[in-house]
Amino acid sequence: EDQVTQSPEALRLQEGESSSLNCSYTVSGLRGLFWYRQDPGKGPEFLFTLYSAGEEKEKERLKATLTKKESFLHITAPKPEDSATYLCAARMDSSYKLIFGSGTRLLVRP
Amino acid sequence: GAVVSQHPSWVICKSGTSVKIECRSLDFQATTMFWYRQFPKQSLMLMATSNEGSKATYEQGVEKDKFLINHASLTLSTLTVTSAHPEDSSFYICSAGHRQPNQPQHFGDGTRLSIL
Numbered sequence: 604e605d606q607v608t609q610s611p612e613a614l615r616l617q618e619g620e621s622s623s624l625n626c627s628y629t630v631s632g633l634r635g636l637f638w639y640r641q642d643p644g645k646g647p648e649f650l651f652t653l654y655s656a657g658e659e660k661e662k663e664r665l666k667a668t669l670t671k672k673e674s675f676l677h678i679t680a681p682k683p684e685d686s687a688t689y690l691c692a693a694r695m696d697s698s699y700k701l702i703f704g705s706g707t708r709l710l711v712r713p
Numbered sequence: 714g715a716v717v718s719q720h721p722s723w724v725i726c727k728s729g730t731s732v733k734i735e736c737r738s739l740d741f742q743a744t745t746m747f748w749y750r751q752f753p754k755q756s757l758m759l760m761a762t763s764n765e766g767s768k769a770t771y772e773q774g775v776e777k778d779k780f781l782i783n784h785a786s787l788t789l790s791t792l793t794v795t796s797a798h799p800e801d802s803s804f805y806i807c808s809a810g811h812r813q814p815n816q817p818q819h820f821g822d823g824t825r826l827s828i829l
Contacts, residue, residue, distance in 0.1 A: 637817055646719070646806045646820035654815070690756060699745050699810050701818060705756045
């Protein structure tokens, strides 16, 4: 069964304390691995797409990496404004559908 | 990034009322639009996929007659919750996809639906 699992469910960090979020996937024929940020009461905001193992992408304090079984979202020296729920989603081959993980709720304290 | 507008952002109505939610792709032609439902502190659950000019494809367990989807143009899809009841209260989010499947979906800001 195609599945996306994120961990941890929730993460509390002090400002400046770097960490990583995990996204494990079992999807037949991965067509893309997507990371989104969601603020309360809002729709998900697109962050990154990764297509093949070994690929990395960066944006400000965030860096996403991809292996054949999982993806990591590394947050370097986070700030309170990075607090949000981070969602990963996988797209299978020959399908437009996204399979979402349950998300990681990140809280960065000043 | 691409802009997807969803309206209304919130609605409160009485049980038995039908509610229409609009999703517009403002700066690109969306051949495919998706409708999701999200419960508090849970992830997005895909309800249906709609392609412009054709019938929507519903996920297992989603009632077609309860959740009517129309995708009449490349920039507009609508979700109508018919005869809504309190258990239909939720956060509904739409997304729009490009012609190229490798491109990301872009999401609207959601509609908070509360049925009294």
